[in-house]
Amino acid sequence: MYNQLSDYVTSCVSISEDDLKLVLSCFRPLSAKKKELIEIEGDPVKRMYFVVKGYLRIYFLKPDGAEVTRRFAFEKRFSTCLVSFVTGETLVESTQAIVDSELLFISRKDFYHLVETIPAWENFYRKYLEGAYVTNTNRLQRFITLDASQRYKLLLQENPEVILRLSNKLVANYLNISQEALSRIKSKV
Numbered sequence: 001m002y003n004q005l006s007d008y009v010t011s012c013v014s015i016s017e018d019d020l021k022l023v024l025s026c027f028r029p030l031s032a033k034k035k036e037l038i039e040i041e042g043d044p045v046k047r048m049y050f051v052v053k054g055y056l057r058i059y060f061l062k063p064d065g066a067e068v069t070r071r072f073a074f075e076k077r078f079s080t081c082l083v084s085f086v087t088g089e090t091l092v093e094s095t096q097a098i099v100d101s102e103l104l105f106i107s108r109k110d111f112y113h114l115v116e117t118i119p120a121w122e123n124f125y126r127k128y129l130e131g132a133y134v135t136n137t138n139r140l141q142r143f144i145t146l147d148a149s150q151r152y153k154l155l156l157q158e159n160p161e162v163i164l165r166l167s168n169k170l171v172a173n174y175l176n177i178s179q180e181a182l183s184r185i186k187s188k189v
Contacts (some may be wrong), residue, residue, distance in 0.1 A: 001029060005050050005104055008076050012127055015120035023121055026110040032056075032097035039095035045084035047105040051075050054101025057170065060093045069174040071135075072098075074161055082132055085111075098166070148177045152185045 002024050032038050056073040073079035081093040085108060114121040142151055152175060156163055163171055172182040
């Protein structure tokens with residue numbers, strides 16, 4: 001379980017063995033059942049997760065109560081409500097296990113303690129933030145400039161895992177289209 005996290009961190013930054021051991025010691029295992037909410041909008045932000053097995057959905061609610069999926073986190077990826085994690089404010093999104101999942105988590109307090117004390121972890125965090133910024137900016141730009149069919153084709157090209165592993169309902173929600181529209185698009189592609 002910890003080997004996946006270790007491999008991921010060392011693939012991103014150069015870190016000493018001692019510092020890596022300290023980082024790993026701050027993570028705890030967590031099993032989440034299918035559909036279980038592990039973070040709930042409005043609660044205090046507490047953790048960042050690393051997905052060992054399974055996958056997570058990060059979503060928020062529109063004023064009418066409709067769910068909007070912002071992102072998915074598959075194996076060997078970190079996940080948190082980054083806005084709340086950075087600001088320390090209450091969660092503005094919820095995180096749900098889509099299937100039975102095995103996770104490692106670190107508390108916000110321990111995470112930032114590592115940022116302050118281990119330069120390699122601070123570098124890791126900077127790379128994580130930069131990646132998240134690029135991903136979110138690209139996603140916003142695509143929602144503004146591309147139609148649903150173009151967004152689907154781009155998702156199929158860049159992240160086919162979403163389409164292959166998730167239900168049409170979740171894929172449609174992620175693309176902000178109806179399931180019927182998704183079916184029409186899929187039949188044409």
